[in-house]
Amino acid sequence: MNGDWRTRLGEALAGPYRTVPVVLALGAMWLIFNSINSAFLGSANLHALAQQVVPVGMLALGIVFVLLVGEIDLSSAALSAVAATIAARLLVESGQPLLVAVAAAIVFAISITFLESLLVIYGVPSLIVTLGGMIMLQGGLLIALPSSFQVSLGGTSLAEFAGTNLSSDACMIAIAVAAAALLAGRLAVAVRQARGGEGDRRALLAAARGATPVVLGAAALLVAVAVVGRGGGIPLSTATFFVLLLVAWYLTTQTRYGTHLYAVGGSRAAAKRSGVPVSRIVIYSFLILGFCAAIAGLADASRTLGVSAASGGGSLILDAIAAAVVGGTSLFGGRGSVWSAALGALVIGSINSGVQLLGLSVEIQDLATGGVLVLAVTIDLVISRGSIRPSRGRLARA
Amino acid sequence: MGEPAMVEVVGAEKHYGGLRALSGVDLRIDPGEVLALVGDNGAGKSTLLKLMSGAERFDGGGLRVAGRDVVFHGPRDAAGYGIHTVYQDLSLCENLDTVQNLFLGQELVSSPLLGHRVDRRAMEEVARRVLGELAVKIQSLKAPVGWLSGGQRQGIAIARALVTDPSLILLDEPTAALGVEQKTEVYNLIFRLRERGCGVLIISHDLRDVQHLADRVAVLRLGRKVTEFEKSQSYDVDDLVSAITGAKEAIV
Numbered sequence: 001m002n003g004d005w006r007t008r009l010g011e012a013l014a015g016p017y018r019t020v021p022v023v024l025a026l027g028a029m030w031l032i033f034n035s036i037n038s039a040f041l042g043s044a045n046l047h048a049l050a051q052q053v054v055p056v057g058m059l060a061l062g063i064v065f066v067l068l069v070g071e072i073d074l075s076s077a078a079l080s081a082v083a084a085t086i087a088a089r090l091l092v093e094s095g096q097p098l099l100v101a102v103a104a105a106i107v108f109a110i111s112i113t114f115l116e117s118l119l120v121i122y123g124v125p126s127l128i129v130t131l132g133g134m135i136m137l138q139g140g141l142l143i144a145l146p147s148s149f150q151v152s153l154g155g156t157s158l159a160e161f162a163g164t165n166l167s168s169d170a171c172m173i174a175i176a177v178a179a180a181a182l183l184a185g186r187l188a189v190a191v192r193q194a195r196g197g198e199g200d201r202r203a204l205l206a207a208a209r210g211a212t213p214v215v216l217g218a219a220a221l222l223v224a225v226a227v228v229g230r231g232g233g234i235p236l237s238t239a240t241f242f243v244l245l246l247v248a249w250y251l252t253t254q255t256r257y258g259t260h261l262y263a264v265g266g267s268r269a270a271a272k273r274s275g276v277p278v279s280r281i282v283i284y285s286f287l288i289l290g291f292c293a294a295i296a297g298l299a300d301a302s303r304t305l306g307v308s309a310a311s312g313g314g315s316l317i318l319d320a321i322a323a324a325v326v327g328g329t330s331l332f333g334g335r336g337s338v339w340s341a342a343l344g345a346l347v348i349g350s351i352n353s354g355v356q357l358l359g360l361s362v363e364i365q366d367l368a369t370g371g372v373l374v375l376a377v378t379i380d381l382v383i384s385r386g387s388i389r390p391s392r393g394r395l396a397r398a
Numbered sequence: 399m400g401e402p403a404m405v406e407v408v409g410a411e412k413h414y415g416g417l418r419a420l421s422g423v424d425l426r427i428d429p430g431e432v433l434a435l436v437g438d439n440g441a442g443k444s445t446l447l448k449l450m451s452g453a454e455r456f457d458g459g460g461l462r463v464a465g466r467d468v469v470f471h472g473p474r475d476a477a478g479y480g481i482h483t484v485y486q487d488l489s490l491c492e493n494l495d496t497v498q499n500l501f502l503g504q505e506l507v508s509s510p511l512l513g514h515r516v517d518r519r520a521m522e523e524v525a526r527r528v529l530g531e532l533a534v535k536i537q538s539l540k541a542p543v544g545w546l547s548g549g550q551r552q553g554i555a556i557a558r559a560l561v562t563d564p565s566l567i568l569l570d571e572p573t574a575a576l577g578v579e580q581k582t583e584v585y586n587l588i589f590r591l592r593e594r595g596c597g598v599l600i601i602s603h604d605l606r607d608v609q610h611l612a613d614r615v616a617v618l619r620l621g622r623k624v625t626e627f628e629k630s631q632s633y634d635v636d637d638l639v640s641a642i643t644g645a646k647e648a649i650v
Contacts, residue, residue: 189519250513251513254512254513254515254516255512255513255514255515255516256505256507256514256515256516257513257514258516259494259498259502259505259516260502262491262493262494262498263491263494263498263502265493266491266492266493266494267489267490267491267492269487269489270487270488270489270490270491270502271491271502271503273473273485273489274489274502274503274504275473275474275502275503275504276502276503334491334493335493
């Protein structure tokens with residue numbers, strides 16, 4: 001190990017322990033809120049929180065993909081509202097089946113982000129493309145809505161989505177089985193390696209170390225399911241979000257596409273010289289963003305039982321960007337993970353929930369969310385330098 | 399002329415608008431040979447490298463690999479003929495780890511069915527072998543290369559070329575930004591490439607480097623090859639300088 005403790009701390013934070021401070025901060029925040037109002041960590045509030053984080057978390061997930069290639073998105077919240085409106089009108093006014101409505105929302109959202117991505121790879125800054133896109137989509141929402149500027153989804157199949165809960169026992173069994181399967185797979189590989197004679201015991205030890213995140217993650221999930229489940233089961237929307245997170249985790253960490261995604265965010269020139277299809281990877285990120293925006297819009301419409309001129313507005317887009325960054329995805333591209341979407345959404349959601357439960361004014365909520373965002377970006381900057389010392393140059397960005 | 403050269407440049411011509419960057423340059427590299435390319439700024443070294451790496455096209459003349467004429471439309475084509483380029487900026491992704499960088503754009507995938515799942519274990523095995531051959535020491539293959547030293551990064555950039563078992567490696571200013579100790583590391587890398595039977599073309603401004611490393615030195619001036627020095631011919635840095643600046647020609 002080289003360098004002083006500050007360098008080492010910097011490297012630890014940039015590496016495997018990136019999420020530790022966020023988790024600690026989240027825990028501290030929960031304890032503080034709970035000490036003021038013990039309903040905060042009650043199962044009813046946690047159940048509501050689990051549902052509230054889904055729209056922000058889904059948007060943040062899409063934004064993570066865009067941030068990883070070094071771009072930004074401002075339009076997805078407005079896009080989610082327009083997509084949800086299309087689905088809602090198809091359901092309510094045209095009486096189309098849920099599947100058709102959902103498919104239409106997804107196709108619309110993906111088409112829009114595809115157009116945006118074409119401009120981005122042509123060279124227009126994504127900040128401008130998606131800022132313009134956001135403004136256009138906000139206008140588009142008013143056009144898409146009927147003259148009453150709202151569609152009520154009460155009693156429709158889409159509304160049932162948010163009202164449905166899975167049995168927490170079933171969820172726990174699913175988690176336990178999945179974790180066991182994963183561990184068994186790792187163990188089998190380690191045993192084969194050990195038999196192959198290469199560093200016998202060391203291979204097993206490495207496997208044990210590699211299994212730690214699986215064990216810890218599964219344990220945390222089981223506790224979460226047990227606590228949230230007491231409020232009437234696990235919300236279907238939350239479970240869906242989690243499954244999509246798993247898919248996104250697989251794509252980003254286990255596939256060739258995932259390596260290319262991070263490579264493009266790290267250095268476009270180097271990626272291009274190595275034969276990575278840079279433009280295609282950027283387009284993929286925007287397509288995934290479109291899909292996530294559609295799901296976010298549908299989840300939000302389902303939860304609030306309708307769409308209106310206020311859908312996708314307010315601070316939703318900033319909450320989603322803040323969630324991605326607070327969770328540990330870099331604004332500078334190439335660093336971060338899909339879990340940051342969930343973790344960050346939980347932080348932002350907890351602030352909102354706590355502020356409401358404590359009867360504080362909305363201004364406090366804005367102050368807290370904004371402060372957390374600035375803090376998170378500062379931490380990101382420190383990490384990108386590789387040390388908490390102010391100037392070090394080694395990883396300094398141009 | 400005996401056997402055809404492993405790689406041969408024949409009568410290379412390149413101009414940019416009215417500027418003649420290269421005219422009638424011939425060059426030959428054989429297996430296990432280190433050829434240094436020296437010359438002043440604008441002498442045409444980088445242009446020649448770009449032609450050989452497939453980054454740019456010949457305006458006249460061409461390239462022969464093992465006696466056959468070849469035309470490259472891009473660096474991928476060059477790689478197909480076993481010619482790999484290590485750029486001066488190394489072209490590494492600092493946020494990716496060593497294994498990911500070694501295999502970037504040429505990942506080993508276990509099966510296309512699971513969304514081209516990368517075979518991390520197989521890649522790590524090859525990475526260990528290649529890094530071991532070059533004696534590049536890296537504490538953790540999982541650490542982002544941005545955390546590694548300049549010498550280690552140079553090692554990774556060269557090792558990346560070795561992943562596909564190339565016949566010729568083009569090195570653009572490999573020691574330009576390095577300290578003394580790291581330079582020695584890179585010298586050793588180049589000697590190990592030669593031991594493998596790999597041809598090495600190196601561009602360098604450091605004439606002591608060149609004298610130390612090269613089996614043969616080709617001197618470019620104003621787009622023409624003015625002379626070549628063999629290692630056996632005992633020449634010194636002054637001879638190189640006078641060839642580069644043209645002082646020698648004036649005397650002769």
